[in-house]
Amino acid sequence: MPDDDLDRRFNELAAQISVEERRRASRAAHAEWAALPRNRRRRRWRITALVAVVAVAATGGLVTYRPELLEGAVTAFSERLAGTADRDDPSAGPLPGETAGPVPEETTPVSVDPVKVSPFEGSPAMDYPDGADGLVMPPAKAMGGLSEEDVAAALKRAKDLLKASNLDRRVLFKAGHKPFSRLLDPEEREWFLKNLDRRKPRKGDFNTRYWLTSFAPGTAEPVTDVIKVNGRTKLSPLKDGRRTGVRIKVNYLFVYAVQRPGRPYTAMRVVAHNAGEMAAYRENGRLVIWVRNWNGDGTAGARCDVDDGFVHPSYEDSPEDREVAKATGAPIDPYDLEESEQEGCRLTTGT
Known part of the structure; x- marks a missing residue:
């Protein structure tokens, strides 16, 4: 993925959700869903049903649950954190991409595994x-x-x-x-x-x-x-x-x-x-x-x-x-x- 696309994706998603917000949302989701009316139909041999919008609670209200959005947000965080974990620490020095010399072999970038969100979470x-x-x-x-x-x-x-x-x-x-x-x-x-x-x-x-x-x-x-x-x-x-x-x-x-x-x-x-x-x-x-x-x-x-x-x-x-x-x-x-x-x-x- 080009760097500018990654930056844009990161900024958009980071502004919407964080890992901690997602965890709080999961705990609140079931209570929120219980208040939302949905529809279902019964026939002689089988019921069919209507509307099952899956939502999670987030700051400011409810947002439609999009697994790829949540996973993408955390994945984007992981990719960025590999290069910015020590960005606010003056003693950490410049990022590898900003140095004139190569990255020392013993330097290992910080790696954060993506947190995957189950589509069944909160239910x-x-x-x-x-x-x-x-x-x-x-x-x-x-x-x-x-x-x-x-x-x-x-x-x-x-x-x-x-x-x-x-x-x-x-x-x-x-x-x-x-x-x-x-x-x-x-x-x-x-x-x-x-x-x-x-x-x-x-x-x-x-x-x-x-x-x-x-x-x-x-x-x-x-x-x-x-x-x-x-x-x-x-x-x-x-x-x-x-x-x-x-x-x-x-x-x-x-x-x-x-x-x-x-x-x-x-x-x-x-x-x-x-x-x-x-x-x-x-x-x-x-x-x-x-x-x-x-x-x-x-x-x-x-x-x-x-x-x-x-x-x-x-x-x-x-x-x-x-x-x-x-x-x-x-x-x-x-x-x-x-x-x-x-x-x-x-x-x-x-x-």
Whole structure:
């Protein structure tokens, strides 16, 4: 980077923020966000949601959170400090660039490592496990007429389905489905594929894209490789008519840091709530693992007025959402694992 560009960048960023201000901002951010209303929508099979402007508190008020801005500010400081650490000390002498002779070999410039800011800092997600580490299954045990091995297989399938529907990059950012659909029972897979991305599903069916967290093509790219995960899985006996086996209920939050492609200043968080249920039982000697409901409790930070099964992030500069004015009820916390029973576009606190 040319020196004049570095000087300009340093001066602009140094005037806005310091490391200590950033630390104070992080501590105050969560309290500030709680006062900001956001919006979220619930459909029969999945909630979609609106607006998740990520902000940090700074001197003089709130500023939109821009990871590259904060990291750039500290990086700029690091680069400058290497040559100016002793600038105010008269005994330090002139800077190396101002001397007539070479820098002595034993002289080592002061080096300050950049302080990287997590896009999850200031939110509950900061303390969540990363990725699949947050998908903790209960111990397998014989139940409902199934052996311990059968139950273990069902729990593994549940974890694999969660990873495929909410963590796989092909599903998240490339509108894929195979990582998920190949895990379904063959009969259920056929139904799933027939209704995938269908604008007018058959009566009694729905667009099965809602079972996947897929960002609409061209609307988002990840800010970081990290996805934060928090939740639980419950295992219980199943008795459904003549069938007996186990019921597996999943309840997980997946927190993504995304931005418009190529536009880091739009960085925001999106929180997807996967509340779902599976059944496992023996039928004609075969272990059947059947998904009854999936990804069923909404996504905070996505538009309410698009009904195509994809997540459309609502960035700060997005057009007005037509459903927002219809949103009713008290704001809800997108980090709350309790399932919502209300339908429609919902207000949320900040993500």
